[in-house]
Amino acid sequence: MSCRSHVQLLRLINQFGPLSRAELIRLSGLSKGAVSMVTAELLAHGLIETRDTVHGGGRPSVRLGIAADSAFFVGISLADRPVMVLGDLHGTILDRHDIDLPDRMEDIGPHVRRLIARVAPDGSIHARRMRGIGLAVSGLVDEQGGICVRSTLTGWENAPLGPLITQACGLPAYVENDANALTVAQYRFGPMREAASFSLVSVGQGIGCGHMFGGELFRGFRGGAGEIAHATAEPGGLPCLCGKRGCLDTVSSLAAISHLATRAGLPGELEQLEQLAAQGNLGAVELLHRSGSALGLMIAQMVQIMDPQRVLVVRQGGELTGLFGRAMRQAAEGNILPQLAPRPEIITCDVMADSWAFGAASVAADRSLFREF
Ligand SMILES: [Zn+2]
Structure with a gap:
C-alpha cells in the first residue's frame, strides 16, 4: 500500500481530523469510490480508526481519526544536551531519556540499537510498530544520504549517521537539521498544523530557522535554506x-x-538583562535593543523574500516578552512592506527542552508515513 491517495488522505486526517468520508471527498477532490477504498485500506492497516458519529442534514456519518498507537518513532537530538524520545502518531512523547553519545562515530549504530531497547524492548508493541528513527543535528545535513555534514557538538564531519543506524537497527533512519526538525514538528503535530506556509525562527545559543511551504520543508539547493x-x-x-x-x-x-553583556560588565543571562533594562539600566536597554532589532530586521527581510503566512519565533525555556522580544517585533513589523496584506503574523512561544528530540521523531513520522509507505 503506497500511493498518493493514501498519503493525501492520511495528511488531511492528521491536519484537520477527525474527518468524515464526505469531508475527505470535499477536501481531497477524490471520488467517493476512491475515498471509500483508500479509507478501508488505511483502517485495515490500523493507521486510522473510527471515532464519533456526526448527525448532519443527511445520513449520519462516522468520523475517522489517526490511530495513536499504530506507529511509533524514536527521535534523537544531537544538540547541546543529547536526548532520546519515543513518540506516537498523535505526536505524544511516551518516554524520554538523557543519553550519551559514543566517542567514535563508527559506533553510533550499535549504540543507538542499545538505546532503543530501553524504550522499545524486543517483542513490545513499541518495537513491533516502530516505523523509524529521526536524528536532529545542528548544522548542514545531506538529508537524502542521511549524512551529518558537520556537527559542532561532536566534531564529526561527513558522518553517514543514517546508513550506520539503519544497518545496525534494521529501521529507516532520517537525519535532519535541528531547526528543520522543529519546523516539521510544529507542522505535523503542533500549533502550525493548519498553516501550510510558515517560517520558524529559534532563538537559543545559536539562531535556527526553517521554512514550511505548501506543506513541504523548503531546503534550498544545498540544504542551506534558512541559514539566517x-x-x-x-x-x-x-x-x-x-x-x-x-x-x-x-x-x-x-x-x-551573553558575550556582549559580559564585555559591557553586565550579567550574561537574558532574564537578568531584561530585569536590569526594566529598571532603566541604559547598558542593558541598548544591548537588548540592538540584539532584538537585528533579529527583527532579519525577520522582515525573510518575510519579504519568502512571504510566509506566519512567522513562529521560539525560544527554549523562556518567553520573548521583554525588551528583546518587543524590539524584535517592532523592527520586524516596521520593516515589512506595509501593503503586504493580510499582515504576516509574528507569533512568539516557549518550547520545551525535549522539542529538538521530538522534532527528530516528527521527521521520522513525516518521512515514513506522510510521504510514502
Ligand atoms: Zn557566521
Missing part, C-alpha cells in the same frame, strides 16, 4: 565562528547576548 544565523546583520561586525563577520549569530543569539 550566518546572514550578515552588522557589516564588518564581530567575527563569527563560520569565518565571516557580523553574522546574525554574533548579535542576536543567546551566546552573543
Whole structure:
C-alpha cells in the first residue's frame, strides 16, 4: 500500500481530523469510490480508526481519526544536551531519556540499537510498530544520504549517521537539521498544523530557522535554506565562528547576548538583562535593543523574500516578552512592506527542552508515513 491517495488522505486526517468520508471527498477532490477504498485500506492497516458519529442534514456519518498507537518513532537530538524520545502518531512523547553519545562515530549504530531497547524492548508493541528513527543535528545535513555534514557538538564531519543506524537497527533512519526538525514538528503535530506556509525562527545559543511551504520543508539547493544565523546583520561586525563577520549569530543569539553583556560588565543571562533594562539600566536597554532589532530586521527581510503566512519565533525555556522580544517585533513589523496584506503574523512561544528530540521523531513520522509507505 503506497500511493498518493493514501498519503493525501492520511495528511488531511492528521491536519484537520477527525474527518468524515464526505469531508475527505470535499477536501481531497477524490471520488467517493476512491475515498471509500483508500479509507478501508488505511483502517485495515490500523493507521486510522473510527471515532464519533456526526448527525448532519443527511445520513449520519462516522468520523475517522489517526490511530495513536499504530506507529511509533524514536527521535534523537544531537544538540547541546543529547536526548532520546519515543513518540506516537498523535505526536505524544511516551518516554524520554538523557543519553550519551559514543566517542567514535563508527559506533553510533550499535549504540543507538542499545538505546532503543530501553524504550522499545524486543517483542513490545513499541518495537513491533516502530516505523523509524529521526536524528536532529545542528548544522548542514545531506538529508537524502542521511549524512551529518558537520556537527559542532561532536566534531564529526561527513558522518553517514543514517546508513550506520539503519544497518545496525534494521529501521529507516532520517537525519535532519535541528531547526528543520522543529519546523516539521510544529507542522505535523503542533500549533502550525493548519498553516501550510510558515517560517520558524529559534532563538537559543545559536539562531535556527526553517521554512514550511505548501506543506513541504523548503531546503534550498544545498540544504542551506534558512541559514539566517550566518546572514550578515552588522557589516564588518564581530567575527563569527563560520569565518565571516557580523553574522546574525554574533548579535542576536543567546551566546552573543551573553558575550556582549559580559564585555559591557553586565550579567550574561537574558532574564537578568531584561530585569536590569526594566529598571532603566541604559547598558542593558541598548544591548537588548540592538540584539532584538537585528533579529527583527532579519525577520522582515525573510518575510519579504519568502512571504510566509506566519512567522513562529521560539525560544527554549523562556518567553520573548521583554525588551528583546518587543524590539524584535517592532523592527520586524516596521520593516515589512506595509501593503503586504493580510499582515504576516509574528507569533512568539516557549518550547520545551525535549522539542529538538521530538522534532527528530516528527521527521521520522513525516518521512515514513506522510510521504510514502
Ligand atoms: Zn557566521
